[in-house]
Structures are given as structure tokens and as C-alpha cells.
Amino acid sequence: MKVKIVPNNHEKKLGDQDFIVSKTDLTGRITYANRIFMEIAGYPESSLLGVQHNIIRHPEMPRGVFRFMWNTLKAGEEFFGFAKNLCADGGYYWVFANITPDYDRDGKLQGYYSVRRKPPQSALDVIIPIYKEMLAIENRSSIKEAPDASLEYLFDVVKQVGAKNYNSLVLGLYKPKGV
Template sequence: MKPSITPIDREIRLGEDEFIVSKTDTKGIITYCNRVFMHIAGYSEAELLGTQHNIVRHPDMPRGVFRFLWQTLQDGEEFFGYVKNMCKSGAYYWVFANVTPDYDPNGKIVGYYSVRRKPSDTAIAAIAPIYQEMLALEKQVGPKDAPDASIRLLQEKLESLGTSYNDLVMSLDK
């Protein structure tokens, strides 16, 4: 069960040479986490292993981003994106995430491998307002339609910019 944590306005920043690494099964249950993940998020290994990865999901993150992430992974593709996570203390930390399907020898997806690093300040400044707009729309349409509505909003924004999601996120973190 996900703990009830009240967000606080305190940012924890990854160092330039720090990488958060985790592995999950196909349902998003954490099967491995590195020490950087434990340190930044403020959880022990015992608290993270066997727990849904959304234990660090910040309420400022639109559900549509995660729906898009899961659709991308289920299509067998890797996902790149910016994510605002929440620490056990309620503080937050931003990451630039790369999530990749993990395959067994027969080519079946058996889980996901994720490496997250410190994002650039300019990338967060560009993506945060888009996420805020997606989140506002999600609250307006209600929980049932929220993820699909905010994905449509994101796709409309990308079309108006003449770019794809991957091209946008990769261009922001240079």
C-alpha cells in the first residue's frame, strides 16, 4: 500500500554524477534499487523492494504521462521523459528517466529497467508548465477520463510544435 505523504516545497537535487537505477517486474513492482535511489527517495531497501514503483509518484505529475510511459513500454520501446518524484519526507526531486523493457531469452518482456539522472534546469522550466496544464485538465474531466484527456492535450501541443514527444524531451536535455 502506498504511504500517505504530504508534499512539501523542498527540492532534493541529484548530483551530476549520480544515477538512480531500479528494476521492476511487468506490474511495476520494484525488484532492484540502487543506493542512490534509496538515499534520494529516503526509503530503505526493505521499504522499496516488493513495492509498486509509484511509491515515489508526486501528485504534481499528470496521470497521462504514466499512461504514455506504459503504452510506450508495452509496445516494446524505451521511454525517455521527465518525472517529478516525491521522497518519503514529502520533498521532491526531478529526474530525466530512461525506462527500457527487460526481455527473457525467448524475447518476452519480463520487467523494466530504469536509469534516471539529473535533468537540466532549462528542461524542467520547459516541461513543468505542460505538466501543470495536463494536470489541470485531468482534474477538470475527472479520474475516469483524466489520463486519455491529458495525453490528447500533450499530443496536440506536440503537433502544434511540429515535433514528437521523444524529439522534444531529447532536445530539452542538451
């Protein structure tokens, strides 16, 4: 029986030098999680390995972002993005994520490799209102149409700001300290 986690407003923040690392199989089941991931998300390794990575999906994250992420990865491309993740205690944490396809020695896709770090507040100030509008669009749409409807909005925002695509938008927003 899966326990439903009730989100709260307790934010956890990654340190400037922290990196969350995880690997999944082709279906998104976690095959590796580093200690920082376990600590900030509040899960022991035994509760993460073999579990869908969406165990940490916060309900305030638009489904359209994940639709785009999976489309990008299935096309063999790397994904960059910001995500609000859910902790085991209902708290949350924001990350700047880079997810890449993981190939074996023979070039066969075996899963996905993700590295997440602390996002700059300036980027969150831009992305949070976009995600809120995407969620509002999803809430007004049918379940089947919701991710595509919010993605359409996201792509409109990308065009309006003159970015080449979503990855270039988020990479432009991610400016680590000292750069």
C-alpha cells in the same frame, strides 16, 4: 497500513554524475534499487523491494504522462521523459528518465529497467508549465477521462513545437552539461 506522505516544497537535486537505477517486474513492482535511488528517495531497500514503483509518484505529475509511458512500454518501445518524484519525507526531486523493456535470454519480457539522471533546468522550465496544464485538464475531467484528456493536450503541444513525438520532444530538451 500505508502511510500517506504529505508533499512539501523541499527539493532534492541529483548530482551531475548521479544515476538512479531500478528494475521492476511486469506489474511495476520494484525488484532492484541502487543506493542513489534509496538515498534521494529516502527509503531503505526493505521499503522498496516488492513495492509498486509508483510509491514515488508525486501528486503534481499528470496521470496522462504515466498512461503514455505504459502504452509505450507495452508496445515494446523505450520511454524517455521528465518526472517529479516524491521522497519519503514529502520532498521531491526531478529526473530525466529512460525506461526500457527488460528481456530474458529467450526474449521473454520479464520487467522494466529504468535509469534516471539530473534534468537540465532549461528542460524543466519548458516541461513544468506543460505538466501544470495537463494537471488542470485532469482536474476538470472525469477520473476515467482525465489521463486521455491531458494526453491529448500533450500531443497538441508536441505538434505545435514541431516534434515528431513526445520522446523526441524530451530528448530535444535534455542537453547534459558539456554537450
